[in-house]
Amino acid sequence: LTEALYCQVAIDTPLRRVFDYRLPEALATAQPGMRVQIPFGRRAAVGLILRVSQSTEVPAEKLRDAGPLLDATPLLGTSDLRLLEWAAGYYHHPVGEVMATALPKLLRTVRKRKARAAAVMPHDATPVTLRETPHALSAAQSAAVHALRAATSAAAGNFLLEGVTGSGKTEVYLQACADTLAQGGAVLVLCPEIGLTPQLLARFEQRFAAPIAALHSGLTDGARARVWQQAASGAARIVIGTRSAVFTPIPGLSLIIVDEEHDASYKQQDGGFRYSARDVALMRGRLQQIPVVLGSATPSFESLRNVQLGRLTPLRLPERAGSALPPKLALIDLRAQAVHKGFAAQTLAAMRAHLERGSQVLVFLNRRGYAPTLLCHACGWIAPCASCDARMTVHLRRGRLNCHHCGADSALPERCPRCGHEVHPLGAGTERVEETLAELFPDHPVERFDRDALRAPGELHAAIGRVHAGTARILIGTQMLAKGHHFPDVTLVVVLNADQSLFATDFRAAERLAQTIVQVAGRAGRADRQGEVLIQSQFPENPLLRTLLDEGYAGFAAGALQERAAAHWPPFARMALLRASDTTAAGAMRFLETARTLRAPPAGVVLQPPVPATMARRAGRHHAQMLVESPQRAALQGFLDDWTPRLAELPAPRSLRWALDVDPLDVF
């Protein structure tokens, strides 16, 4: 009955294996999901118990005793552990590092002071004032809520909630959430990074008296551990968080909502463990047999394809709430008229008209800084980044040159270092457009929204305040403006340069451009004033732009999906990208070439030749990559199962780094 016991633990290390330890009698209560302190090499580490067993393959002389248990009851439940192991398998990543993503830092590091599992922490009670009541629902909203209610009681079903900006997706989330809470269930709400969490969080806090755990990026290690434990202990019944929150254990979890599911920030883009929180959420729903709702005004092509395949049930909110009209989109031909500092005459006239009517105007340009280039007119010298294949961006106000890829920072030269003539900023970023707008509209204060202008804590909040108060009349900014914040008095949106991504090589560029345009267009207009959106372009006859304007996102997506099918791109093919970088280009390429010969791919799986990455040199390292493709997910996964352990054993210099990116977003 009480045979010698062993446990298999995950340890935060890049080693692609689990480690077995003896469980001394004092640890007889050990169970999967608890943490143990263990001796690991010459140090102590925290291990997460994945399994307890009566036997081990590991020779006795290698085995060591597990140290004290760090939890009295499992921190992670069976399905949480299954999710971790699924993610480690699917993304072909060491389970220890997956565990490290799932647990807050304080719970996975050995602490000097005696580690004490915190008891249920008191919730920082928000005083119950100003409680919002549910809104009356439109017919479409009501249908969506009913479908979700049926799914919740049947404990199954995945949904794509498609709703234009202002159609009341959040109200659907809130009422579905209320249903779930009323039945004693808990809800996980995922949202992209950026300042979106506070907005969504505020809506939930206004509606529910139930304690809410908010896991956003701004938390200190201590606060994160505390909030995480509120979720894990069941004290919080609503958990709202960004990417990594998808792994939070939540007792009684009965509904998962992924807001703005198309957003690229759900995919971890750097580091080793490149997971998609949206896809992990779908798997979590499957493992726990609970419904998952993906919401977006501009669904990802993957999700649209899943609707076609019947894997997602579409729920559509076709109209804006109340009597609000959809914004009117128009293309402005930059070749056909006078253009003053990037603004077409027609654009300026429209801006003037809207401003005179007392409206606010939003100008969108997805490029920060003053100018993307510093050029010498005499000899053609362009300020380069010393460590990247990139140009330095001019930040005029700070008098600096910055590389947006590696963070290099240097003084802004007045003269060309090569020939001594004057140098000039070429092109325009948000900082320069802000200057132009101040010149063109001296009576209308301009507010700039980008990472540079709103770096200091509280600045974003203050800027939003100035827009709501009406002191700011013109808004100029990057992505930051396209996401989340709603400014009811903005009736005109100007997209300064839609062309940047029209000719990008990345097969997802068109999808992204359409999403950005539709998202930013959603900022315009409200109940009593129809919004107008002007998209400036050198190529207004471009079929992508035309389809988007004539048929909207749905029509655009239908056409673009057909193109993807014809070209065998995702979501009609499955991909993995092996990325490598080294101090020399040859080193990175050599690794990939060896990797390519490790194993012949089975029929249906294609290993492309290795190629240098688009911006091959970044921060002094040379990047290269190799694409693995297959029409079948299972075939691709089968190959990767076999391939990645061999990759990990390839002899390689310490300077070489590699990472496998399953379902990559960027492949060029």
Added chain:
DNA sequence: AGCACGCCGACT
């Protein structure tokens, strides 16, 4: 990744 061991260069 850590962390140690190990064997060759410039400092008090």
Added chain:
DNA sequence: GTCGGCGTGCTC
């Protein structure tokens, strides 16, 4: 004579 560079070997 020793402090310290980073090559390589191991972690149940």
